Amino acid sequence: MEESTFMQSLPAQLLASTLRLASPLLLAAMGGLLSERSGVINIALEGFMLMGAFAGAVATHQFQDPWMGMVAGMGVGGAFAALYGFFAIQLKANQIVAGTAMNFLAAGLTPFFCKILFDVSGSTPTLPIDIRFGSEPIWGAWVILGLLAFVWSRTPVGTWTRFAGEHPQALDAAGLSVNRIRWATVVASGVLAAMAGVTLSVCLSSSFARSMTAGRGFMALAAVIFGKWKPIPTALACLLFGLLDALQMRMQGVQIGGVGVPVQFIQVLPYVATVIVLAGFIGRARAPRSLGLPFEKV
Amino acid sequence: MAFFSVFQPVLAVVLGLAIGLAFTRFAGESPLHVLEVLYQSAFGSAYDFGMTLFHATPLVFTGLSVAVAFHSGLFNIGAEGQLLFGALAAAVVGRALPGLPPYIAPLVAVTAAFGAGAFWGAIPGWLRARRGSHEVINTIMFNFIAAGLTSWLVLEPLRNPETQNPETAPIAAGYQVAAWPVFDGAPVGPALVLALLSAAAVWFFLERTSLGFEVRAVGQSEKAAKTAGIDAGHIRILAMALAGGLAGLVAVGEVLGNAGRFKVGFSPDYGFMGIAVALLARNHPIGILFAALLFGALHKGAMDLDLETENVTRDLALVLQACVILSVSADGLWSWFKRKALSPRGGK
Numbered sequence: 001m002e003e004s005t006f007m008q009s010l011p012a013q014l015l016a017s018t019l020r021l022a023s024p025l026l027l028a029a030m031g032g033l034l035s036e037r038s039g040v041i042n043i044a045l046e047g048f049m050l051m052g053a054f055a056g057a058v059a060t061h062q063f064q065d066p067w068m069g070m071v072a073g074m075g076v077g078g079a080f081a082a083l084y085g086f087f088a089i090q091l092k093a094n095q096i097v098a099g100t101a102m103n104f105l106a107a108g109l110t111p112f113f114c115k116i117l118f119d120v121s122g123s124t125p126t127l128p129i130d131i132r133f134g135s136e137p138i139w140g141a142w143v144i145l146g147l148l149a150f151v152w153s154r155t156p157v158g159t160w161t162r163f164a165g166e167h168p169q170a171l172d173a174a175g176l177s178v179n180r181i182r183w184a185t186v187v188a189s190g191v192l193a194a195m196a197g198v199t200l201s202v203c204l205s206s207s208f209a210r211s212m213t214a215g216r217g218f219m220a221l222a223a224v225i226f227g228k229w230k231p232i233p234t235a236l237a238c239l240l241f242g243l244l245d246a247l248q249m250r251m252q253g254v255q256i257g258g259v260g261v262p263v264q265f266i267q268v269l270p271y272v273a274t275v276i277v278l279a280g281f282i283g284r285a286r287a288p289r290s291l292g293l294p295f296e297k298v
Numbered sequence: 299m300a301f302f303s304v305f306q307p308v309l310a311v312v313l314g315l316a317i318g319l320a321f322t323r324f325a326g327e328s329p330l331h332v333l334e335v336l337y338q339s340a341f342g343s344a345y346d347f348g349m350t351l352f353h354a355t356p357l358v359f360t361g362l363s364v365a366v367a368f369h370s371g372l373f374n375i376g377a378e379g380q381l382l383f384g385a386l387a388a389a390v391v392g393r394a395l396p397g398l399p400p401y402i403a404p405l406v407a408v409t410a411a412f413g414a415g416a417f418w419g420a421i422p423g424w425l426r427a428r429r430g431s432h433e434v435i436n437t438i439m440f441n442f443i444a445a446g447l448t449s450w451l452v453l454e455p456l457r458n459p460e461t462q463n464p465e466t467a468p469i470a471a472g473y474q475v476a477a478w479p480v481f482d483g484a485p486v487g488p489a490l491v492l493a494l495l496s497a498a499a500v501w502f503f504l505e506r507t508s509l510g511f512e513v514r515a516v517g518q519s520e521k522a523a524k525t526a527g528i529d530a531g532h533i534r535i536l537a538m539a540l541a542g543g544l545a546g547l548v549a550v551g552e553v554l555g556n557a558g559r560f561k562v563g564f565s566p567d568y569g570f571m572g573i574a575v576a577l578l579a580r581n582h583p584i585g586i587l588f589a590a591l592l593f594g595a596l597h598k599g600a601m602d603l604d605l606e607t608e609n610v611t612r613d614l615a616l617v618l619q620a621c622v623i624l625s626v627s628a629d630g631l632w633s634w635f636k637r638k639a640l641s642p643r644g645g646k
Contacts, residue, residue: 043375043438091630096373096434097577100570101623108616109321116325121611218438225435262454268446271439278431287432 014246020204022242023141024049024196028220029227029234030148031192037229038185039165039178039290043099044084045193046217047106052077052194053201054110057124057208058117060201066133069202070195077194078187080106085186089179092294103217111210123209124201133203137195144192149231161185165288168295178295193217222274228285241270306632307578307585311592314625318618325609332614335606336599346598348477348484352556354594355486356381356548356565358493360572361590362500363419363545365581367433369504370537371517376422376437377545378569379444380415384546386448387414388553389560390456392469403472404554408492411549418444419542420535427531433538441569449562456560464562475554489551494587496544501583513537545569566597574623593619 028045035042055076060069084102087093111121118124152158160181163171168178196216201208223241227234248266255261278285319329340350360377367374387410398406422436449464458467477487504510515523516533523530552564571593578592579585600615 041434043434087624087628091628093624093627093629094577096375097573097623097627100375100573101620101627104567104570104616104623105620108613108618108620111611111613112321112617113324115611115613116609119609121613215442218442221435222439260454262450264446264450264453268443271442271446275425275431275436275439275443278435279425279429280431285431 010250014243014250017246017249018239018243019138020242021245022238023138024199024204024216025220025223025238025241026141026145026235027137027196027199028193028217029223029238030145030231031189031196032221032224033227033229033231033234034148034161034185034192035182035189036224036291037165037288038161038182039168039288039293039295040085040088040182040186041095041099041292042186042189043096043218043221044081044102045189045220046213046215047099047103048077048081048084048190048193049197049200049213049217049220050103050106050110050211051080052197053212054114054124054197054208055194056198057127057201058113060127060131061125064131066131066136066202070133070137070198073194073198074191077190077192077197079190081187081190081193082183084190085183089182089186089294095292107211110208114208114210121210124207127202127206129206132206133199137199137203141195141199144195145231145235152231162288164295165290168290172295172297182295193220196220219270222270225285225287226270226274226277228277229288240273244269302636303580306636307580307589307626310626310628310632311578311622314622315618317625318614318621321617322607322610322614325607327607327610332603332607332610335602336596339602339606340595340599343482344480345482345484348481348486349601350591350595350598351481351486351490352484352551352594353597354590355489355493355551356568357571357575357590357593358497358586359544359547360568361575361579361586362496362583363541363569364572364576365579365583365586366500366504366513366544367419367537367541368576368581369517370513370534371520372423372426372433372534372538372541374419374422374437374538374541374545375434375573376419376440376569377541377572378565378567379437379441380418380542380545381548381565381569382444382448383418383542384411384415385549385553385560385564386451387411387546388473388549389466389469392473392553392558393456393467396470396472398470398472400472403470404475404488404550407469407473407554408547408550411546411553412543413546415546416539416543419545420539423535423538426538427534448560452560452562458559465557466560468558469553473554474558475550477555485551485556487551487555489555492547492550493590496547497583497587500544504583509536545572571597571619574619574626577623578626592622596622 032042032045052073056069056073059072060066087098088095115121164178164181171178223237224234226237248263251261251263322329322332341347363377364374388407391407391410422433425431426433456466458465475488477485512528512533516530520530575589578589596615596618600612603610
């Protein structure tokens with residue numbers, strides 16, 4: 001590529017791919033934010049995304065319609081998250097352990113069913129471009145962010161969720177069910193993360209592939225923490241991480257002064273940044289007080 | 299009830315496996331046939347059993363790693379990153395100091411692996427103790443950072459020029475530890491002994507030394523430990539360093555005993571499986587040996603499913619492991635079960 005065209009086209013292309021790559025992060029991070037703020041740790045986002053990506057690709061292929069894929073993905077993601085909720089909330093399993101198990105389960109079940117349905121365990125059939133999403137999930141993610149930010153700050157639902165994570169006893173004393181709110185946020189996190197997964201398999205690429213989420217669920221979780229568990233800063237963190245992702249893709253194989261750019265360094269930046277923020281080197285990041293604690297009536 | 303503490307994990311494993319195997323009905327297979335394939339593939343011959351032990355060995359190390367941190371009250375999700383650092387250190391030492399005499403050389407590499415893992419574990423320990431940031435999130439982040447750093451080091455400065463594979467150049471011959479011939483070529487050797495010794499050493503450390511007592515005291519009640527004059531932060535940094543070092547020892551079986559080099563992606567999530575192993579063993583060092591054997595057997599057993607069954611692939615290992623973890627972790631279920639089934643008055 002010519003040096004000059006490379007530089008000219010760079011800003012516009014970079015912006016476009018930043019938005020594209022940020023949207024699945026944003027959707028999954030909104031899910032993570034909801035569940036974490038209500039007091040349920042969510043390291044299973046990765047698994048929820050993977051289930052959504054798989055179900056979305058299968059249903060899109062089956063019905064030749066990406067919207068059917070989206071609906072199926074959301075349904076499967078929600079159901080899968082309900083299973084997590086059953087263990088984390090109802091059976092009071094350790095949330096980190098149960099979350100790890102959900103990630104294992106998703107990583108195993110998706111190729112397992114892929115093999116049964118298509119006789120290959122690696123990926124689902126390629127979806128032609130006319131039955132894939134265009135830019136709907138890309139801007140849709142931002143519409144959902146707007147809705148969520150509104151619900152978060154202007155409706156009682158937001159307050160209840162915050163109380164479930166900060167001071168569940170107070171919520172209980174007010175006559176509201178802590179566990180019902182946590183159930184709702186966990187299922188919502190599954191639906192949102194699955195939408196992120198469908199975005200990956202039916203919009204950003206053309207099929208489901210084994211382990212295609214490649215750590216994006218964890219990166220969404222990092223964005224929640226980098227955004228200090230608040231909606232708008234979390235969205236900005238997703239944009240930043242999307243930009244870094246776009247940059248590292250852009251820099252693959254690019255040489256500056258005869259030396260290859262170590263893209264791995266760009267890849268780890270989101271995680272390094274999250275560690276720095278969490279350590280309190282940039283302001284204070286405080287987790288919800290009751291995060292990870294099962295609710296016990298006193 | 300002492301009986302229940304052994305009985306419950308066994309029951310949970312049976313329940314988890316039954317549920318996991320039931321999935322194979324979707325693939326039109328008989329769960330019993332799949333179980334038989336799993337068993338044959340894991341224990342059917344000396345070689346198969348050797349491969350099971352080969353996969354169980356790293357799980358002993360990562361299981362111990364999670365357990366040691368857990369005894370100090372911390373959740374180490376970072377064994378995956380720590381073992382990458384350990385393996386890289388072993389591979390680097392094995393290249394950089396080729397002239398060391400045999401017997402000394404592997405010891406140096408083991409020390410380096412332990413040290414590198416300990417370093418990578420100690421940082422989240424320090425961040426927790428001194429900056430108050432949560433070790434769960436930090437260790438997850440450190441896994442990704444370790445994956446990025448090690449893959450860059452392996453792909454760029456340390457790359458094996460002989461091949462296109464993402465791996466380092468081989469370590470010097472003096473570092474390689476030989477496999478025992480009894481296992482018909484399965485790479486099982488001194489790493490297994492080291493794993494057994496480590497489990498015994500961790501047990502001795504936790505139960506019989508005053509430092510180990512302090513670790514457990516901090517884990518049980520930070521406040522009480524502080525009142526007793528224990529520096530909880532110091533103890534936690536130490537526990538995380540020890541946890542990281544144990545995870546780093548995965549290098550012995552893999553780098554010194556098997557590949558002879560660092561291969562990018564060599565670990566099939568040994569670090570995450572270590573969480574399950576420690577959970578199943580209730581963080582008891584000796585129980586971890588059995589739990590690691592089970593998870594190693596599931597991993598190896600599933601490898602033959604691709605060939606031996608029509609529609610079930612080795613991915614079933616993950617499903618089975620997940621079902622076992624979920625079944626073991628369901629505290630509410632087991633306390634209900636204990637109340638209902640085991641109390642003489644049947645509940646209340």
